Amino acid sequence: MVSERLDRIIKAAEGGAAVVTVNKRLARYLSVRCEAAMAASGRAAWPTSVVMPLTAWLRGLMEDSWQEGRAALITEAGAASLWKKIIEEDKVIAGRKVLVGAGGWQAAASAYALMKEYCVKGLGDEIYLGAEALAFKRWSREYDKALKRLGFMDYSELPGAVSKAVESGRAVLPGRVVFAGFDELTPQRAAFIRALRQAGTEVEHWPSEPRSAPEEERFLLEKVKDRVELCVFGDIKEEVRAAARWIREVSASEKGGRVRLGVIVPELAGYRDIILREFRAELSPASALAWEDIQDVFNISLGSSLSEEPLVRGALDILAIGGWPEDIAKMGSALLSPLLRVNEEEGLALAALDAGFKRRKLLKVGLRDIRQELTAGGDEVLKAFAGRIGRWIEYLEGAGERALPVLWGERFSALLGGLGWQHGGESLSSREYQTLEAWRSLLAEFAALGDIVGPISRQDAVARLRAMAAEKVFQVEGVSDDCGAVAEGSGTVSDGLTAKEVSIEVLGMLEASGQDFDHIWLMGAHDGALPGPAAPNPFIPIELQRRFGMPRATPEKMLGFAALLLKRIFESARNFVVSYPLEIEGKVLALSPLLKGVGRAEEWPLSLTAATLSRAGRCSSSLKADTHAAFALEDMPLDGKIPLSKLEAAGLRGGTSVIKDQSECPFRAFARHRLGARTVELPEEGLDSAERGTIVHEALEFFWREAGNSARLRELKDRGELGAAVAAAAGRALKGYYAKRLPRRLIDMEGERVEALVAEWLEIELKRGPFTVVRTEFGEKVTVGGLSIAARPDRLDELEGGARVIIDYKTGACDKNGWLPDKLTEPQMLLYGIGSGFDAIAFASLKLPGTKFVGISKDDGMLPAVKSLNKETRWREKIEGVEDWDDLMERWREALTRVAEDFVAGSSGVSPSSPDACKYCELPVLCRIFEAGGLKLDGPEARR
Structure with a gap:
């Protein structure tokens, strides 16, 4: 069913209007719905609708209005590198990096963007500024200078640059533009929209005009309260599991047509891992089988770090290996990458090799050590891998000291390709193929950093590439006739209902704005998340943020924005479930104050909680029900x-x-x-507990072989020679350890410990009656x-x-x-x-003090x-x-x-x-x- 508001924007797109969205997800959703509406009307062909996010649309306008000498847009990676470089080279805060922290550059970049978006010309008189604001002022100056020198423009300046192109008549504009999903307009965007209107472009907003927190929120909640079911759970896991089973129940009850289900989570980052685990277990349990390449039947809007993908993690582990002995754990990660081996036989042989190094307690291993082991063993499988190790060594020997990022990118690609990294002897899955494309895109961004960072060492190149991968969000995209992001027939949700028939979206509140659903489950709706805590930018004075109404600056701002988003959500579906956990990490929670009075329960919350849990329990996964009837197996x-x-x-x-x-x-x-x-235990630096125990055993064995009986023990004690005998026994026990690559002082200290322990123990032996040691060890x-x-x-x-x-x-x-x-x-x-x-x-309990x-x-x-x-x-x-x-x-x-x-x-x-x-x-x-x-x-x- 197409809602009235959705029908309005589809008709606008059909009429040739450019639909400009607040984010990529809304653009994708509206684009798919527009194409589906065209197909449903019986048309065989139609012009592609112009539906795209704001940044992409602005970039297109700028490219169409190209002017000689105009600055190019700096890439995200380029901007990040520039901010990091400026902060690292700031002499004023040298030695006081605690002011910035590991992610300080991101806060600084965000502050820079906010200043542009809210048209703030300056921070005010320096006499009134704190250390953070003064530092940001310096960095911003240096950043602007660097951009000008390099011929770049920051993305935050794009709306202003396009506004100038519009005012000068250079921009090629559509006759009508619909801005979709913009709940608030910054001064910069508002100025751009005024420029569009002055140029003759008709501008509309969808689903409604941007504004601050509306007055009728309470009235709206009163209108929908009878369509909302309120549920309370003991913890997040219970809540997520119930939502998954609710999806199964709703999916099974609405087989008559396409159904869209939205699970909206204000704090999606905190819920993401649990949602992935529990939804997969309930909705596509076969995905737990390692040999099954099954796409999720749900789509989660929050992606993961690109560096977490096995393909990229393996590549970075390989590139991090140098031409010298590396830490055994680091070398093992590279050596055992499943995407490096040619086949399973080679993988098992390499695993055995790695285990052998660790059992020999080698702390560091080099590529030459590995090649020597591979060629000496006589295993033909490993000899083939030794050839690839040889090429790896040749690459490192010829890599040189310093080079531009573009050259390092070429060398990295050549090395990985020569090692067989991309496929590991197997065809790529859809996720791996998309990961590979993201990796290639990352290398291209890295190669473009030459003007900013100049020639760098191999270690620095790998470190920068790893940091870029960690900061890059990776989101798998599927093929669907909706935004379900799943391939047709890739899985079933309930009783054979395919992913093509059920679209399951897991979204944050911002991403959900503007989308329509048949049913919505608002999860984690507690007082700590709705509204969320204020988080003003640390580099802009709070008075300035409050005056300009910057996002997340004040509790009042957070409250109003949360109310606005809730209004949009309650306009997006006909039925709702609202839930929250009673506790997260020991913190007791309550229902969000924005939702007080919502729900059909008179005896809230216990009656609905019991009913929902009972019903959800009956909807558990059929495969899980079979395999987990009594226990979890x-x-x-x-x-x-x-x-x-x-x-x-x-x-x-x-x-x-x-x-x-x-x-x-x-x-x-x-x-x-x-x-x-x-x-296979990782070897420890120094002596591990097993080795220390062995030394004590051997010291006592050597002592009693010489002493033999209690009479001789007493004689050594009476003559004052017992200490020397103990020292001699301890020395013999430690003799082999001096030959190892261990600090001599460490072995000497262990000798002192063993002598003290054995001496105390022998005092216990002296209390015994006569005895003879018949045999030892x-x-x-x-x-x-x-x-x-x-x-x-x-x-x-x-x-x-x-x-x-x-x-x-x-x-x-x-x-x-x-x-x-x-x-x-x-x-x-x-x-x-x-x-x-x-x-x-x-x-013989040999522990100091108190041997016995x-x-x-x-x-x-x-x-x-x-x-x-x-x-x-x-x-x-x-x-x-x-x-x-x-x-x-x-x-x-x-x-x-x-x-x-x-x-x-x-x-x-x-x-x-x-x-x-x-x-x-x-x-x-x-x-x-x-x-x-x-x-x-x-x-x-x-x-x-």
């Missing part, structure tokens, strides 16, 4: 367990960690030890439950009288509850001991502070049916056998023994336990 019956084969058993690695993992979570054991799933094969495992206890002691004690060094947390038969998270000492027998087991033994023994007095089983009543009560040491040994044997048999049988369920098992597990992306809702974590772990 589909439950599928398994055909059966996959027993451990003889071949697998022969090559099984991991030692006692197989039992530990199987006990904590069968899936983890299956994934790690049978599938070979491993996380020894490995032994143990067979349990049909599984052959290598057990490697840190130490086995024999006490006077023949009792045997197994000791495990722990530099981290230790808990004897890990030996409970139903838990078995610390099986190493138990696995060794069940075969040969033992009389005590203990962790943590364990359990058969009899009292075997280890300092370690109680016998009989006296550990609280711990013993956790094990049913254990009365003495022999019972405990049997229970351990049974538990170890059961866990081993489960692993051999192929038990691999996602069933963690406790939430602690998942806290630091690296495999949730495989088991998806958090999506399944099978585990709840509190604290920092919940945010992992």
Whole structure:
């Protein structure tokens, strides 16, 4: 259905009027509706309607009225570079960059544009100006000088320049112009419109004359209140999900013809990511499948940064690599770009290469290192890639020191093309093709910066290109007979209803102005967003902004503008839903004061909230309903367990960690030890916690190999030689680390730490009765439950009288509850001991201060502070049916056998023994336990 107001502008366009819009989106919408009206009238051909945004129209008028010597328009990138350069070179604020900040140039450029738009000649006497205004005054002067020197004109000067062309008669003007969607006219635009009228052009405004906040807003809301449903939700996620399900419901109920749905969000930037996720899940759930190239069935007006697109991010990562060793994370990002590999086989080989570098704890890797690894391996797949690496190195060697941006742009394109970056062996999707076009456009803008920045280094060129990509908004455009921005048949919204039949627009309030919808959901309509907070420009005195009525200058201005936009929205559809969340990031919210009294509910808000949630729940996605019936995942019956084969058993690695993992979570054991799933940690600068633990272990091992027993320990202590023996052991443990590329002082400091720790520990050992260290760091094969495992206890002691004690060094947390038969998270000492027998087991807790033994023994007095089983009543009560040491040994044997048999049988369920098992597990992306809702974590772990 075409509304009366839309029919009016369509007829104006048909009559030859130029339709000039406030933004690109409205131009696209009106252009599509005009073309659709022409087609619906039965015409076979018709002249193209002139519908375009104001800036594009002004640029066209200026080009048509070309004059020799006239300044050219500076590009957005050129203006940005010029502002940044002027601010960076300002000697007055040198050393006080905090005045400006990272995005200060944008605020300065905005202030410059506002001064032009509101025809403000100056900021006033300098004596009354603050530091920000004085700085802006200097920058503006320098900016004007630079524009004049370079022969450029800023875009903010375009209306004034075209006005002069109109007044001089040089401009080629249409007989009639309709300005669409302009709620307010700045003095500059008003002057331009006067020039048009004086030149004989008929000027109209659509949908109504521009004005400030009208008087009848309350009256308007009273008129529409019975067509508005008011909903309140606990949080944003609930609100967005309900809106998605509302779309499904409305789409399904209006199959008779084309339906346009508008979701309008005052603070769209804060909602964007949640809308994308929840709308895709509800409206096109198959888009979650990585192998499906599915366009969204909705269009969101707020684009993302071009630098966030994988194609561009990969290009920038590649270009950032220099001819010297780079940080391993930086090199890995470039090396693993999916758009760099020729095929999947090459991608997997490169991933293995990257993982190898990281496991070797290399902090920096260069292209030459990579080429050497590729050619030495004998892998034909990687040898082909080595050739491309060679061309990469040749490019860097021949790149030179400094060059103009246009030359860098050519070199960058040649390098990326030579590396196969554009396609990665696969055809481009629609989004990737548009990204590639945006990238080429960006390179063209970058190439035009030569007059402004002059010759620059490669690093500076890449940094500027990255900054430009981050500032460039990228919006995917689709093919549609409306503004849905989706390809015909690219997806279904509900029960087979195609995107061609349903246009779903997600818009900010400004973008929505002027468009018509069948239904509108106004989302996030709380008191913090409607009206939004005032945000005056920091570089223009607030008194000046208030006097000229500049946008966002005062709360009154924000209130009036929000009321005006709401008026436009409530004129745009026949049915409305208004909603808001009760809380955002801990801040309690209320309904916007502009909307008080809206809605059909007498018992607002609870009655409508319950009804809407109930109805929305019935409209959930059919695919999600099937796969998320009980949890967030589909439950599928398994055909059966996959027993451990003889071949697998022969090559099984991991030692006692197989039992530990199987006990904590069968899936983890299956994934790690049978599938070979491993996380690849980034190497740390210096020594990581694992290396520091190994050094302590080795220092104690070296010490006891020399000392051998408690008598020798006592002798060293009495002679005053214990410190020297400890230092010698620590030195031997650290010997290999001095050969690494680590600062010597760092290793020396680690040696001091290890000596202090070992010395304190030996004081604990001196409190023991006589003992002999039988073995240290020894490995032994143990067979349990049909599984052959290598057990490697840190130490086995024999006490006077023949009792045997197994000791495990722990530099981290230790808990004897890990030996409970139903838990078995610390099986190493138990696995060794069940075969040969033992009389005590203990962790040597090596943490300063407070080193100690943590364990359990058969009899009292075997280890300092370690109680016998009989006296550990609280711990013993956790094990049913254990009365003495022999019972405990049997229970351990049974538990170890059961866990081993489960692993051999192929038990691999996602069933963690406790939430602690998942806290630091690296495999949730495989088991998806958090999506399944099978585990709840509190604290920092919940945010992992």
